[in-house]
Amino acid sequence: xxxxxxxxxxxxxxxxxxxxxxxxxxxxxxxxxxxxxxxxxxxxxxxxxxxxxxxxxxxxxxxxxxxxxxxxxxxxxxxxxxxxxxxxxxxxxxxxxxxxxxxxxxxxxxxxxxxxxxxxxxxxxxxxxxxxxxxxxxxxxxxxxxxxxxxxxxxxxxxxxxxxxxxxxxxxxxxxxxxxxxxxxxxxxxxxxxxxxxxxxxxxxxxxxxxxxxxxxxxxxxxxxxxxxxxxxxxxxxxxxxxxxxxxxxxxxxxxxxxxxxxxxxxxxxxxxxxxxxxxxxxxxxxxxxxxxxxxxxxxxxxxxxxxxxxxxxxxxxxxxxxxxxxxxxxxxxxxxxxxxxxxxxxxxxxxxxxxxxxxxxxxxxxxxxxxxxxxxxxxxxxxxxxxxxxxxxxxxxxxxxxxxxxxxxxxxxxxxxxxxxxxxxxxxxxxxxxxxxxxxxxxxxxxxxxxxxxxxxxxxxxxxxxxxxxxxxxxxxxxxxxxxxxxxxxxxxxxxxxxxxxxxxxxxxxxxxxxxxxxxxxxxxx
Amino acid sequence: xxxxxxxxxxxxxxxxxxxxxxxxxxxxxxxxxxxxxxxxxxxxxxxxxxxxxxxxxxxxxxxxxxxxxxxxxxxxxxxxxxxxxxxxxxxxxxxxxxxxxxxxxxxxxxxxxxxxxxxxxxxxxxxxxxxxxxxxxxxxxxxxxxxxxxxxxxxxxxxxxxxxxxxxxxxxxxxxxxxxxxxxxxxxxxxxxxxxxxxxxxxxxxxxxxxxxxxxxxxxxxxxxxxxxxxxxxxxxxxxxxxxxxxxxxxxxxxxxxxxxxxxxxxxxxxxxxxxxxxxxxxxxxxxxxxxxxxxxxxxxxxxxxxxxxxxxxxxxxxxxxxxxxxxxxxxxxxxxxxxxxxxxxxxxxxxxxx
Numbered sequence: 001x002x003x004x005x006x007x008x009x010x011x012x013x014x015x016x017x018x019x020x021x022x023x024x025x026x027x028x029x030x031x032x033x034x035x036x037x038x039x040x041x042x043x044x045x046x047x048x049x050x051x052x053x054x055x056x057x058x059x060x061x062x063x064x065x066x067x068x069x070x071x072x073x074x075x076x077x078x079x080x081x082x083x084x085x086x087x088x089x090x091x092x093x094x095x096x097x098x099x100x101x102x103x104x105x106x107x108x109x110x111x112x113x114x115x116x117x118x119x120x121x122x123x124x125x126x127x128x129x130x131x132x133x134x135x136x137x138x139x140x141x142x143x144x145x146x147x148x149x150x151x152x153x154x155x156x157x158x159x160x161x162x163x164x165x166x167x168x169x170x171x172x173x174x175x176x177x178x179x180x181x182x183x184x185x186x187x188x189x190x191x192x193x194x195x196x197x198x199x200x201x202x203x204x205x206x207x208x209x210x211x212x213x214x215x216x217x218x219x220x221x222x223x224x225x226x227x228x229x230x231x232x233x234x235x236x237x238x239x240x241x242x243x244x245x246x247x248x249x250x251x252x253x254x255x256x257x258x259x260x261x262x263x264x265x266x267x268x269x270x271x272x273x274x275x276x277x278x279x280x281x282x283x284x285x286x287x288x289x290x291x292x293x294x295x296x297x298x299x300x301x302x303x304x305x306x307x308x309x310x311x312x313x314x315x316x317x318x319x320x321x322x323x324x325x326x327x328x329x330x331x332x333x334x335x336x337x338x339x340x341x342x343x344x345x346x347x348x349x350x351x352x353x354x355x356x357x358x359x360x361x362x363x364x365x366x367x368x369x370x371x372x373x374x375x376x377x378x379x380x381x382x383x384x385x386x387x388x389x390x391x392x393x394x395x396x397x398x399x400x401x402x403x404x405x406x407x408x409x410x411x412x413x414x415x416x417x418x419x420x421x422x423x424x425x426x427x428x429x430x431x432x433x434x435x436x437x438x439x440x441x442x443x444x445x446x447x448x449x450x451x452x453x454x455x456x457x458x459x460x461x462x463x464x465x466x467x468x469x470x471x472x473x474x475x476x477x478x479x480x481x482x483x484x485x486x487x488x489x490x491x492x493x494x495x496x497x498x499x500x501x502x503x504x505x506x507x508x509x510x511x512x513x514x515x516x517x518x519x520x521x522x523x524x525x526x527x
Numbered sequence: 528x529x530x531x532x533x534x535x536x537x538x539x540x541x542x543x544x545x546x547x548x549x550x551x552x553x554x555x556x557x558x559x560x561x562x563x564x565x566x567x568x569x570x571x572x573x574x575x576x577x578x579x580x581x582x583x584x585x586x587x588x589x590x591x592x593x594x595x596x597x598x599x600x601x602x603x604x605x606x607x608x609x610x611x612x613x614x615x616x617x618x619x620x621x622x623x624x625x626x627x628x629x630x631x632x633x634x635x636x637x638x639x640x641x642x643x644x645x646x647x648x649x650x651x652x653x654x655x656x657x658x659x660x661x662x663x664x665x666x667x668x669x670x671x672x673x674x675x676x677x678x679x680x681x682x683x684x685x686x687x688x689x690x691x692x693x694x695x696x697x698x699x700x701x702x703x704x705x706x707x708x709x710x711x712x713x714x715x716x717x718x719x720x721x722x723x724x725x726x727x728x729x730x731x732x733x734x735x736x737x738x739x740x741x742x743x744x745x746x747x748x749x750x751x752x753x754x755x756x757x758x759x760x761x762x763x764x765x766x767x768x769x770x771x772x773x774x775x776x777x778x779x780x781x782x783x784x785x786x787x788x789x790x791x792x793x794x795x796x797x798x799x800x801x802x803x804x805x806x807x808x809x810x811x812x813x814x815x816x817x818x819x820x821x822x823x824x825x826x827x828x829x830x831x832x833x834x835x836x837x838x839x840x841x842x843x844x845x846x847x848x849x850x851x852x853x854x855x856x857x858x859x860x861x862x863x864x865x866x867x868x869x870x871x872x873x874x875x876x877x878x879x880x881x882x
Contacts, residue, residue, distance in 0.1 A: 006679055460694075460695035493536075508688075509551065509694050513688075514682060514692065515677055
């Protein structure tokens with residue numbers, strides 16, 4: 001069931017009605033049933049994978065929790081001295097680690113096999129071909145369960161948290177199952193932490209007209225981004241980026257900006273729909289975007305774009321890797337070979353490389369995404385290395401504190417992000433060629449040489465795209481962190497009605513949906 | 528605000544929103560008043576003020592090949608064609624079911640060309656037939672029976688969901704015919720007075736299997752059953768189109784079905800000479816469909832068949848004659864106008880892009 005389908009609308013409408021009619025203590029049970037029904041719509045096989053992840057994670061977390069509790073009790077009873085207590089705790093931790101690793105291996109293993117098997121086979125075949133070995137391994141046609149990366153990351157985060165003793169494991173398997181499979185976030189995130197969301201999921205929610213209104217408005221805003229902007233722009237951008245030889249010069253620039261706008265509108269639109277749908281049910285999900293295109297640097301950008309994934313990577317990859325034994329060894333080696341400073345920085349480099357490799361491969365099973373991740377990593381590390389120089393430069397030149405300079409930084413970051421995104425859709429060396437091409441062969445007259453007509457959009461569509469993208473951007477710039485809905489909520493009723501109904505009509509009429517429209521998945525659904 | 532005031536406000540809001548959406552929907556749905564008028568035929572039936580002795584059902588092979596005005600003028604037979612472009616047999620069945628709720632004709636004639644294709648291949652044709660139907664259980668079932676994979680019932684309930692994308696294709700006609708529509712058919716007949724002689728057709732392709740789809744047989748059987756239950760004579764016909772080809776093997780199946788159930792089957796391809804069809808003059812699209820001259824010949828040929836089937840000569844009925852006189856006048860005027868235009872220009876401006 002797609003978020004942009006009539007079935008989803010009907011499903012959500014019925015669910016919301018029943019949700020507020022049944023006794024409140026049964027609300028979470030209904031959500032669980034609805035989530036599994038949602039999953040079942042994709043086919044019965046799809047339910048199996050989240051069930052395996054749910055069952056194994058819950059069981060292992062419970063085991064870890066029980067071992068920790070028993071160990072605490074035992075230590076208390078035995079009156080160990082400090083050394084004995086430490087030794088005993090280490091033994092227990094070792095056993096717990098075994099459970100943790102088995103859980104991680106199993107669930108990340110499922111993810112790796114289902115999502116990356118063909119990528120691995122492709123590389124093996126490539127290697128065999130280079131070595132002159134005849135024949136090739138056959139590709140597999142396994143179906144990828146909906147949102148497998150999201151629920152796997154979320155579940156494994158939970159297992160690690162329990163192992164680290166951040167919170168107690170959930171006793172009730174079904175409550176945990178809801179945490180893993182809560183249907184709105186199943187499709188495109190946000191990735192949540194158990195301690196962060198459990199209160200929301202299992203609390204009793206009273207019907208609140210204001211929340212319903214705000215939720216519906218948020219969904220409408222998401223549909224605006226997805227149907228009016230992303231799905232209109234997507235096919236045109238695809239034509240541009242899939243033919244770099246034909247669409248170069250100003251088209252490469254257009255494709256570069258268009259791809260970023262398309263991806264943002266698609267992903268942020270999906271997240272708006274998800275958060276709005278959850279809000280209809282009284283559940284507040286964490287935000288995934290904080291107006292990323294207002295960032296003044298790439299590091300800031302990645303704190304404001306896909307925030308929950310970046311938090312996950314920071315918490316469960318960056319910190320453990322940077323403090324791992326391996327990083328320490330690398331640090332020692334660097335210390336010896338390159339000096340003390342390099343030794344200090346080595347763990348950060350190792351952790352960053354790991355994070356961006358995982359971020360790359362998470363986004364897609366291809367070398368393009370790995371290159372994209374590594375490119376981001378390189379830029380981030382160079383920026384970090386140059387941080388001291390920046391500081392001096394800022395101190396020396398007063399204009400760097402002006403609003404104008406800040407605007408320059410924002411625009412620079414936007415274009416830097418756009419350039420890095422090119423690694424996702426162009427072959428590695430083509431990226432450099434196309435960036436060069438943009439600087440050397442970009443002429444506005446190219447827009448009128450007939451190639452524009454082949455992009456499948458009429459002049460009315462382009463005007464609409466420009467206008468709606470401006471609305472989306474201005475909405476982010478001028479409404480601040482509180483958002484448009486909260487501001488609108490304080491206006492007179494007729495103003496609220498006119499604004500919301502106006503937006504509804506824009507989506508209803510100019511949205512790309514209905515017969516003949518290929519109900520494409522959200523770009524981030526495939527992850 | 529008091530509860531009553533809230534309710535009133537909500538009601539007004541819903542009403543205003545509904546009106547605005549309905550207004551936009553009316554603007555965005557195709558009007559079928561320009562070059563493609565076939566989408567308006569089904570709806571025009573509801574403007575009829577009198578009953579009919581004969582109902583024709585089928586696709587373009589009925590609405591382009593039979594002239595109800597000639598049938599009345601020359602035989603006194605009142606008739607209506609409930610046909611639309613590529614109308615499926617399931618749609619014909621539900622149109623018959625709907626028609627029989629309103630009136631009970633003496634004869635129902637079904638053109639069998641629809642037997643060869645049970646499933647729709649182009650959504651546009653579905654919309655032309657189904658959008659024109661008034662809401663009833665028949666329409667609901669017709670949609671369910673014939674909707675293509677990507678079609679949704681909700682898009683029929685709220686056509687704005689289907690036609691919203693026309694926002695950037697709106698033409699003057701969409702505004703001109705916002706409040707009213709012109710009559711474009713003559714009791715379901717699509718008049719063309721231009722001439723384009725039959726030419727060459729692609730070579731006939733042999734089929735692996737000539738049997739009709741079981742579901743097509745099922746609907747044919749249901750149509751026959753419906754007619755039988757109401758005491759209506761059910762006649763099968765095949766219009767004299769040269770292309771697409773009507774295979775002999777198909778014809779044999781229909782002949783056998785007609786014999787089995789004691790039905791009259793009129794194969795006008797075989798009877799083309801008897802009818803007097805001149806494919807150099809009586810077709811407007813190279814032999815696929817008849818023009819008005821061919822349709823008039825067809826009607827003269829079918830008249831006695833319909834009378835034999837139970838249709839009566841109603842020319843003695845003053846009230847009916849007055850109604851049909853008006854229809855005849857409209858028919859004659861359109862025919863004369865088209866003839867004059869074709870003689871002058873060699874084509875009909877309204878359908879120029881077909882050339």
